[in-house]
Amino acid sequence: MARISRRELFKLSGGGALAARAGGIASILALKQAPAYAQATTLHWLRWNDFVPTSDALLLKEIVPECEKALGIKLTIEMINGNDIQARTTSAIQSGSGPDIICALNNWPQLYPESVVDVSDVAEEIGKAQGGYYDESKVVANDGKKWLAAPWCIVGALLAYRKSWFEEVGYPTGQFPQNWEQYRAAGKLLKANGHPMGQTLGHTFGDAPTYAYPYMWSFGGKEVQADGKTVVLNSKETTESVKFMTGFWKDAYDEGGLAWDDSSNNRAFLSGTCSCTLNGASIYLEAKRKPETYVTEKGTPLWQDILHAPLPKGAAGQFGYHLPMSNMLLAYSSNQKAAKEFLRWITSKEVYQKWFDTQQGYTVGATTIWEKDKLWEKDPVMLPFRTAARAGRFPGYEGPADRHAAEVLSKYIIIDMYAKAVQGMAAEDAVNWAHGEVASVHA
Template sequence: MAKTKRRSVLKLAGGAAAASMGGMAAILATGRMPAFAQQRTVHWLKWVDFVPASDTLLRREMLPEAEKALGIKINLETVNGNDLQPRVTAGIQSGAGPDLIMAFNNQTYLYANSVVDLTEIAEAVGKEQGGMYKYARAVCSDGKMFMGMPWAVIGGMIAYRKSWFEEAGATKFPETWEQYREVGKKLKAKGRPIGQTLGHTFGDAPGFTYPYLWSWGGMEVDPSGKVIMNSKETLESVKFMQGFWKDAHDEGGLAWDDTNNNRAFLSQTISATLNGASIYIETLRKPDQYKTEKGAPMHTDILHSPLPKGPAGQFGFHLLQSHMLMKYSKNQDPAKEFLKWIHTEKNFEKWFISQKGFATPCTEKWEGHKVWTDDPVMAPFKVAAKLGQAPGHAGPPNAKAAEALSKYIVTDMYAKAVQGMSAEDAVKWADGELRKIYV
């Protein structure tokens, strides 16, 4: 009996102890706990949320609950959104890094060979919560696998100062680009320009330039993937932008990232900007700090609107977030368990409520949530995930479209033009850059 028990202990203790036949002494000599006693750990990397309360909720409440329920340790790391993609690349190259990494838009296609298929989890959540939006499915799935687990859509709407627009003669938000330009010209003359980035930043720049291009009828490629950027429609959009920028915009916006416009709006140096709802939510959070020039809480003077219509219609491109489970991860099973846990309706709802409408879930059931009726100012964001158009339109949001987005080709076309390059040359440049990708 003694001999049998000793063998059992050695077997549990691991290879090092078994080889030396030294029992507990050998375990202690290795300096490591036995494998059966090691706690499973999941390293989760995501952006620093533009709604700070949500990250606080995760750290103080939700992750401790998940750890207790699942018996795993979750290490949450947050970084600036622009730093996520370099971390993915570094992890793949080194074969080590975070287990779960947040991805933006169709970045998932760039890493399809380096991620774990999450179809089972995604389809289950979609079935339980009213169906997955077409936009989320297109961006996260290539039809064969879910390369990322859809998390949320950050709706991009124009936040604007209601009273300032009324002073400029706009009792409602302008419906067309021409109307927006005319109102913006009046506002800029009063020292209240429109604020818009044309820089290399993940959210607000492409969130503006892509729908703007589509609204004029311009496209990177046709449905077959043939590059058609150099078109009459694209050229007209660039020519209009050159005048629109000079007439109505804060021209320093060229260098902005996704935080500069928030600060400019809150400091009352711009009258409108394409943004998520983070500006409005911040003014709700600190009503005594952010006031209008007349002393009223600023949140009472902020409304939201979709981007204006162009000759070809009205479009939106909203930042879609997903989480990729990396193939190099040694914690794939606990990571999947965590994804299932946090996407369970009663758990996800806590996080969603903390967002106050800044994030729109990727399944249809949430359209009927009271978040949208509790604050009518947030109502335009309710259908962001339903109406979003994927990068690469009218072609598929594949790896080539993702590469073009990552290289900011569409945004740079407009940036070059407003800085002095001729509209014709800017369009030819963009067309040439796209042809290097779509070969």
């Protein structure tokens, strides 16, 4: 695999066997005491600020002390904005020091194969114990030879929408728009009523790519052929998707969404200034957590007026892209053995269950066992997220989600293709530009 230069890494970041291990974590959990080797070991775990605050609170208040008790590891958890993680990763790799473990979003692990530790023993053990991984969790963290990271979770990406407002424009409960034409027509009526849809086409890790890629696929567009080398973005299908987007954006969307990040649409929806947006379940969960703060124009709890739906169908089908996360163990770490035991421990069923419960369905586990959890019996509004990860594709389609796909994603090429057209560039020119950029990545 080709090595990425330091300059390229800074550009991408935006800132410059198994059997022997199988019973190991079970023994630790059973004994409830730290293994002797790990005494006084410290670990630094860098991850994102979760959109579900109670999950971060659990990690800091319960998991940190439990980790020291169970493993003898003094755990430091640092939480930063998800959009800043890639820059921190690059900086740490370049300096040869930093967090021992970094939570990677999307297929970022594919960018750093020479700089991470092979965690195949950990990943295979957890996968075997928990019903196997979703395809998406595997393709982003495994390069076909080894596991570059230990899968952690998948954030389901679905449309959150105001039930009552859609009813007003002719779409009662159970009859959400099924295709892009219907969705655009509904959006035009909603915008006329002062309730535009909300979407970002900005440089942000979550909402922009999880919208733009499935939208392109639904029209039949794709980056490359199955060989992973032949770039075919400049197609009639892709061009049609861009042309449709330019009119759709003006008809239905809050046009200021171009500058939004992954939290802007949350704020817009919760404040009542947008009617529908692609997101994880954090909008609904936050509204439910604070029913007296977030209310409708009628004064009723907002959460009671929120439902979820998948992105609409296109001529080529209906697709989703749900955000995977995995934990990379950096090669410069001097605590690699302890770090692997920590990854085994934190992703074990007993320990992970506590974190999963606080998520309330905002994420599904990276393994299929979590679909069977009793959590899904608690709230029918959350049920669409239960199996969302089974319907996902991933950037790089129809080729692999490899380093090239990760680079295209990190450079926001597909998102910028649509953004340029929305801002006035001819659809054909926007597609030609994007095709050239993707081709340069694959050169």
